[in-house]
Amino acid sequence: MEHSIEYLEKQFQDRIDRGENIEAKDWMPEKYRKTHIRQISQHAHSEIVGMLPEGNWITRAPSLRRKVALLAKVQDEAGHGLYLYSAAETLGISRDELFHQLHTGKAKYSSIFNYPAVTWADMGAIGWLVDGAAIINQVMLTRTSYGPYARAMVRICKEESFHQRQGYEIMITLCNGTEEQKAMAQDALNRWWWPSLMMFGPTDAESTHTEQSMKWKIKRKTNDELRQQFIDITIPQAEFLGLTVPDPDLKWNEERGHYDFGEIDWTEFWQVVKGFGPCNKERLKARNKAWDNGAWVREAALAYSEKQSKESIRKAV
Amino acid sequence: MQDKLYNYLLMLGDNSMILGHRLSELCGHGPSLETDIALTNMSLDLFGQVRSYFQYAAKLKAGDATEDSIAFLRTERNHHNALLVEQPNEDFAHVITRQYFFDQYHLLLLEQLCESKDEQINAIAHKSIKEVKYHHRFSKTWMKRLAQGTRVSHEKMQAAVTSLYPYTEELTKANAVENEMFNQGIGADLASIKSVYYEEVDGLLSNIGLQKPEEGFFYKGGKEGIHTEHFGFILSDFQYMQRTYPNMTW
Numbered sequence: 001m002e003h004s005i006e007y008l009e010k011q012f013q014d015r016i017d018r019g020e021n022i023e024a025k026d027w028m029p030e031k032y033r034k035t036h037i038r039q040i041s042q043h044a045h046s047e048i049v050g051m052l053p054e055g056n057w058i059t060r061a062p063s064l065r066r067k068v069a070l071l072a073k074v075q076d077e078a079g080h081g082l083y084l085y086s087a088a089e090t091l092g093i094s095r096d097e098l099f100h101q102l103h104t105g106k107a108k109y110s111s112i113f114n115y116p117a118v119t120w121a122d123m124g125a126i127g128w129l130v131d132g133a134a135i136i137n138q139v140m141l142t143r144t145s146y147g148p149y150a151r152a153m154v155r156i157c158k159e160e161s162f163h164q165r166q167g168y169e170i171m172i173t174l175c176n177g178t179e180e181q182k183a184m185a186q187d188a189l190n191r192w193w194w195p196s197l198m199m200f201g202p203t204d205a206e207s208t209h210t211e212q213s214m215k216w217k218i219k220r221k222t223n224d225e226l227r228q229q230f231i232d233i234t235i236p237q238a239e240f241l242g243l244t245v246p247d248p249d250l251k252w253n254e255e256r257g258h259y260d261f262g263e264i265d266w267t268e269f270w271q272v273v274k275g276f277g278p279c280n281k282e283r284l285k286a287r288n289k290a291w292d293n294g295a296w297v298r299e300a301a302l303a304y305s306e307k308q309s310k311e312s313i314r315k316a317v
Numbered sequence: 318m319q320d321k322l323y324n325y326l327l328m329l330g331d332n333s334m335i336l337g338h339r340l341s342e343l344c345g346h347g348p349s350l351e352t353d354i355a356l357t358n359m360s361l362d363l364f365g366q367v368r369s370y371f372q373y374a375a376k377l378k379a380g381d382a383t384e385d386s387i388a389f390l391r392t393e394r395n396h397h398n399a400l401l402v403e404q405p406n407e408d409f410a411h412v413i414t415r416q417y418f419f420d421q422y423h424l425l426l427l428e429q430l431c432e433s434k435d436e437q438i439n440a441i442a443h444k445s446i447k448e449v450k451y452h453h454r455f456s457k458t459w460m461k462r463l464a465q466g467t468r469v470s471h472e473k474m475q476a477a478v479t480s481l482y483p484y485t486e487e488l489t490k491a492n493a494v495e496n497e498m499f500n501q502g503i504g505a506d507l508a509s510i511k512s513v514y515y516e517e518v519d520g521l522l523s524n525i526g527l528q529k530p531e532e533g534f535f536y537k538g539g540k541e542g543i544h545t546e547h548f549g550f551i552l553s554d555f556q557y558m559q560r561t562y563p564n565m566t567w
Contacts, residue, residue, distance in 0.1 A: 048350070051344065051345035052345055055344045055345035058342075058344055059338060059341055059342055059554040060557045061558070062389075062559060062562075063567045064364060064368050064384055066567055067341070067364060068361060068365065071341055071360055071364070072361060074344050074345060075354055075361070078345075082350050085350075120567070173566060173567060174567075177566055177567075178565055181562070181565060286345075286346065290346040290348070293346075293408070293409075294347065296409075296467070296469050296473065297348035297349070297352070297409045297463070298349060300463050300466025301462055301466060303467045303470075304461070304462040304463075304465055
């Protein structure tokens with residue numbers, strides 16, 4: 001029996017309202033599918049591009065222990081990229097197509113990775129703040145309505161929280177170190193604080209996707225709620241380190257039970273989103289270079305596997 | 318202090334460290350996510366081995382030596398890795414060929430070190446051989462794939478073999494330290510490794526249609542601390558933090 005689109009959409013929304021997961025083979029509105037492709041692939045791209053700022057410090061890590069931890073962390077990000085591209089593929093798009101969107105600048109990724117990692121302390125600040133902000137978002141996503149995405153997030157969250165602790169531990173070590181190390185930590189916090197707050201996206205008033213995403217339980221909290229949650233968690237951590245958050249307007253508001261904070265520079269936010277951040281061009285160039293240089297390898301692997309399967313068919317016959 | 322054993326540990330550790338470093342340069346830049354993850358994994362394994370060797374070396378050296386002082390504070394002439402492992406990441410064909418040439422040696426070496434009379438080396442070898450079996454399977458499979466994939470990949474592999482093969486002999490050419498360690502039952506017998514090594518390597522090259530260079534000329538010097546010009550740049554990166562901010566805890 002054929003159902004009308006309206007009927008199917010109603011059934012779909014009822015399932016979401018009952019808290020059921022939507023699976024790859026279930027009927028879903030085209031817009032739900034597209035929204036998920038956009039969101040999951042942006043997330044996957046962020047993992048892959050996110051390997052670059054930290055990857056740039058692997059060869060210069062200050063101790064063997066730190067080097068191994070950083071290598072493992074960046075490798076985890078590649079793994080997260082893999083799960084997420086696979087989750088996106090369940091919605092009927094190929095990894096190659098998604099890469100093409102990234103390489104041509106059509107797809108977005110988290111703007112935070114367009115900032116440069118200029119000192120070793122940035123490895124601490126990125127883990128502490130950037131992974132910290134990501135976790136706030138991702139914990140929410142473990143309960144998102146699309147099953148494959150939610151399940152990928154469960155695994156990712158476990159590793160991300162480990163990365164966050166690792167970053168914070170780098171910060172603790174620096175803050176317990178020499179004056180020079182502590183200054184390096186403060187400088188990193190100064191540079192990464194505001195871009196980390198921008199990771200939650202535009203304010204609710206400006207956010208174009210929030211309303212529909214909430215209805216479909218893709219998101220369960222708004223950008224502003226998540227940002228506030230991050231600030232409330234992070235300020236005591238900065239105080240423990242003895243570092244100063246670079247916001248003169250920051251203060252505890254007893255009445256609200258939250259920290260008040262200063263105005264985010266949205267001009268900078270949009271500038272970076274539109275491709276004019278400090279490293280946008282370098283990041284895309286690095287991804288394109290890796291992809292182009294690897295083309296002959298991928299072609300050879302494919303040609304070899306085709307030859308092998310022809311050979312096994314020939315033997316079987 | 319047991320000088321010869323200490324120097325032997327440096328040789329073992331430096332091979333893993335410098336190859337691990339070369340692989341770590343590729344993290345985030347591989348031809349596919351899967352290969353990126355695999356190469357990083359091998360780098361991680363190699364650095365794990367470095368830590369084991371250098372923690373042991375630090376104990377032998379006593380005083381305030383640590384795994385990090387050994388890893389980060391030696392100059393060019395005091396590093397004893399073979400020249401092969403410091404060769405740059407020219408392209409994926411060079412990366413794979415360098416890896417396979419080293420893995421084949423590494424596997425044979427560790428098989429013998431699993432019999433070492435030195436308990437620590439014996440234990441490190443038992444742990445490492447599991448990892449290196451995987452490295453060897455990975456690099457050998459990619460040797461085949463790329464040699465027999467496309468015309469382009471075949472040519473690139475041939476170029477890599479021609480350029481890297483002359484670095485192989487140094488791996489199995491014993492120096493005074495290695496001879497002494499073998500005589501004490503601690504180290505491997507490189508002469509016996511050498512014959513199996515070339516049976517395996519030459520056998521594979523011939524099976525997959527690659528030619529080894531005709532000139533039977535080989536490079537050497539790394540084990541004695543005489544490196545290629547690439548080496549100083551490796552140390553500039555590797556030691557940057559420790560040299561810029563001496564005596565700090567990270």
